[in-house]
Amino acid sequence: MKNHFKELLLTAFKQLQTQGVIPSDLDAGIKIENTRSAEHGDFACNMALALAKKTGINPRELAEKIIAQLPKSDAIEKIEIAGPGFINAFLVLGAQQQVVATVLSAGDQYGHSKHYQGQTIHLEYVSANPTGPLHVGHGRGAAYGATLANLLRSVGYKVHREYYVNDAGRQMDILAASIWLRYLELCGETIPFPVNGYKGDYIFDIAASIHRKQAENFCHSSDKVFAGVPLDGPEGDQEAHIDGIILNMRKLLSPQEFNTVFKQGLTEIISNIRQDLNEFGVDYDNWFFESSLVESGAVDQSIESLQKSDYLYKKDGATWFKSSLLGDEKDRVIIRDNGLKTYLASDIAYHASKLEGGYNQLIDIWGADHHGYIPRVNASLQALKLDHKKLTVLLVQFAILYRGGEKAAMSTRSGEFVTLRELRHEVGNDAARFFYVLRKCEQHMDFDLDLAKSQSKDNPVYYIQYAHARVCNIFKKLKENNLTYQQATGLDNLSLLNEKPEQALITRLTQYPEIILRATDACEPHQVAYFLRELANDFHSYYNDKRLKKILEEVDSNRRNARLCLSLAVRQVIHNGLTLLGVSSPEEM
RNA sequence: GCGCCUGUGGCUCAAUUGGAUAGAGUACCUGGCUUCGAACCAGGUGGUUAGAGGUUCGAGUCCUCUCGGGCGCACCA
Numbered sequence: 001m002k003n004h005f006k007e008l009l010l011t012a013f014k015q016l017q018t019q020g021v022i023p024s025d026l027d028a029g030i031k032i033e034n035t036r037s038a039e040h041g042d043f044a045c046n047m048a049l050a051l052a053k054k055t056g057i058n059p060r061e062l063a064e065k066i067i068a069q070l071p072k073s074d075a076i077e078k079i080e081i082a083g084p085g086f087i088n089a090f091l092v093l094g095a096q097q098q099v100v101a102t103v104l105s106a107g108d109q110y111g112h113s114k115h116y117q118g119q120t121i122h123l124e125y126v127s128a129n130p131t132g133p134l135h136v137g138h139g140r141g142a143a144y145g146a147t148l149a150n151l152l153r154s155v156g157y158k159v160h161r162e163y164y165v166n167d168a169g170r171q172m173d174i175l176a177a178s179i180w181l182r183y184l185e186l187c188g189e190t191i192p193f194p195v196n197g198y199k200g201d202y203i204f205d206i207a208a209s210i211h212r213k214q215a216e217n218f219c220h221s222s223d224k225v226f227a228g229v230p231l232d233g234p235e236g237d238q239e240a241h242i243d244g245i246i247l248n249m250r251k252l253l254s255p256q257e258f259n260t261v262f263k264q265g266l267t268e269i270i271s272n273i274r275q276d277l278n279e280f281g282v283d284y285d286n287w288f289f290e291s292s293l294v295e296s297g298a299v300d301q302s303i304e305s306l307q308k309s310d311y312l313y314k315k316d317g318a319t320w321f322k323s324s325l326l327g328d329e330k331d332r333v334i335i336r337d338n339g340l341k342t343y344l345a346s347d348i349a350y351h352a353s354k355l356e357g358g359y360n361q362l363i364d365i366w367g368a369d370h371h372g373y374i375p376r377v378n379a380s381l382q383a384l385k386l387d388h389k390k391l392t393v394l395l396v397q398f399a400i401l402y403r404g405g406e407k408a409a410m411s412t413r414s415g416e417f418v419t420l421r422e423l424r425h426e427v428g429n430d431a432a433r434f435f436y437v438l439r440k441c442e443q444h445m446d447f448d449l450d451l452a453k454s455q456s457k458d459n460p461v462y463y464i465q466y467a468h469a470r471v472c473n474i475f476k477k478l479k480e481n482n483l484t485y486q487q488a489t490g491l492d493n494l495s496l497l498n499e500k501p502e503q504a505l506i507t508r509l510t511q512y513p514e515i516i517l518r519a520t521d522a523c524e525p526h527q528v529a530y531f532l533r534e535l536a537n538d539f540h541s542y543y544n545d546k547r548l549k550k551i552l553e554e555v556d557s558n559r560r561n562a563r564l565c566l567s568l569a570v571r572q573v574i575h576n577g578l579t580l581l582g583v584s585s586p587e588e589m
Numbered sequence: 590g591c592g593c594c595u596g597u598g599g600c601u602c603a604a605u606u607g608g609a610u611a612g613a614g615u616a617c618c619u620g621g622c623u624u625c626g627a628a629c630c631a632g633g634u635g636g637u638u639a640g641a642g643g644u645u646c647g648a649g650u651c652c653u654c655u656c657g658g659g660c661g662c663a664c665c666a
Contacts, residue, residue, distance in 0.1 A: 036605085036609080084608085084609075084646060084647070169665085170665065171665065174665090239663090319664095332663095333663085335664085340664085370660095397660085400659080438602075442594060443602080444659060445602095446601065448600095451615095463629090467629095530604095534613090543625080544621090551625060589626090589628070
């Protein structure tokens with residue numbers, strides 16, 4: 001119907017062009033908006049305002065000229081010029097009732113489209129380092145990424161969802177060392193635990209499982225472990241300290257032994273993360289391991305390629321990438337003076353391989369603290385002659401956690417954090433998914449744990465689910481009242497849905513597909529959440545409207561069935577929307 | 590100091606991406622259950638959109654400056 005109005009305006013526009021009123025080289029650029037209030041009709045167009053300057057005609061006058069050329073339409077009751085020159089269209093009563101039939105026949109597919117069919121997107125999200133359990137900060141990226149994936153798929157993109165596992169590099173060595181030190185404690189050694197080590201409880205658990213399997217096999221005296229190791233922070237250098245411990249660990253343990261500790265940590269933590277995400281409804285098509293890039297030689301190839309195009313140089317024993325030539329604020333080290341490659345080295349290889357894999361777009365979802373990293377990745381893609389514009393990095397701002405009115409600490413290393421699992425158990429998956437996605441990703445978010453716990457029933461997700469359950473209940477009661485639902489009868493009598501709340505619901509239903517498309521284009525899942533709240537609100541109002549008979553008390557079976565059809569269509573759209581958000585639609589609550 | 594994000598009723602957030610009278614939830618006040626579920630509905634109080642300039646038919650939205658908050662600024666990821 002919206003397109004219909006647009007077509008009419010376009011016809012008028014062209015007519016005015018042939019009459020010479022509007023220059024023929026102007027683009028119409030017609031945008032139709034849904035009006036905010038019923039006073040302004042159903043649709044509004046601002047073309048007269050936008051074209052006023054270019055045509056030299058004042059907006060209201062131009063609007064009149066456009067309206068004069070508008071072809072007749074059965075669907076439109078009247079056209080008005082309002083305000084500074086808006087063209088408002090009022091639809092005839094019932095013009096959109098057929099949407100009920102459309103929803104019911106499309107079912108789960110209503111709102112989905114093939115708009116971007118044939119386009120491929122590589123979407124990477126969460127990708128937290130496997131050095132500990134996921135915390136509530138990761139949860140936001142998880143909910144956002146999973147929902148975005150659903151949205152993208154619903155409009156036709158082929159989406160490859162990936163978790164990039166950083167299982168290579170120094171952080172993992174620090175993890176292995178942390179586990180080993182806890183293990184040594186179990187062996188009876190006295191260990192001053194490094195400032196930079198991972199201190200969470202899960203480290204003890206992993207150490208204990210190694211101790212169970214290996215007994216004292218990997219045990220060495222504290223003296224040897226700390227032999228020649230530089231002083232720890234804050235007095236000394238905490239980085240040099242932990243590196244020294246890792247060095248000793250590699251000397252004292254055989255490569256196989258080291259690997260046993262390392263693998264035990266990696267495996268336990270990854271499987272924990274996997275299970276957590278799985279329970280949270282956050283799924284992947286692939287878990288991609290950084291180590292595979294190292295083993296396949298992809299990392300070395302990227303470095304070589306940068307070398308060939310003269311983007312590398314040596315300084316102070318390290319190998320640097322001239323990223324400052326390509327928009328970064330300074331050059332970056334990709335091989336440290338001790339020969340170890342930095343994270344950037346594998347990240348370059350990772351993005352290069354994905355772009356070479358032929359995806360139309362790459363989307364990375366990162367925590368906002370990584371924003372300074374974007375220019376160097378972009379620089380690397382340019383240096384490799386790849387199209388860096390295909391890469392979009394979406395930054396998710398932190399969820400600041402409050403507990404008892406105070407900020408909760410959020411550090412993996414210190415081990416002081418609220419895990420995603422704890423949150424899910426406290427407030428439930430549905431509420432957590434919904435709450436996370438209710439805010440734009442660039443919006444800083446306050447997460448009050450006490451509120452989420454104590455007032456979980458006030459969470460807006462229940463409001464929406466309740467509307468769904470209410471429709472289900474009507475259909476349950478139908479049988480108890482010895483009535484039957486006759487869809488064909490209902491669909492034949494949609495014209496009886498003329499009450500104001502019915503019209504409001506119908507209008508809302510027609511808007512769903514465009515909301516999905518808009519939310520997807522803007523990468524803003526919260527728009528879907530807000531739409532569903534409005535829809536649920538419309539339905540609750542309808543349901544409670546004292547001026548209307550209750551649906552099941554309606555004796556006219558034509559009207560009753562039409563209203564049942566409408567209710568079912570509402571239920572369908574709520575279900576479709578909640579599904580995209582990863583939230584369940586219960587039949588009773 | 591430099592860069593990115595951000596500032597909207599008491600609190601948490603929207604605002605069709607530059608549109609019309611800035612809207613919801615929560616909190617507070619009024620009213621509504623003898624069964625289609627009150628986890629609901631109807632109504633009310635509450636705003637100089639941090640501040641000052643600018644751009645134009647039109648600014649919460651864009652530009653400049655000031656002030657306040659978050660996060661970065663490693664041979665960590």
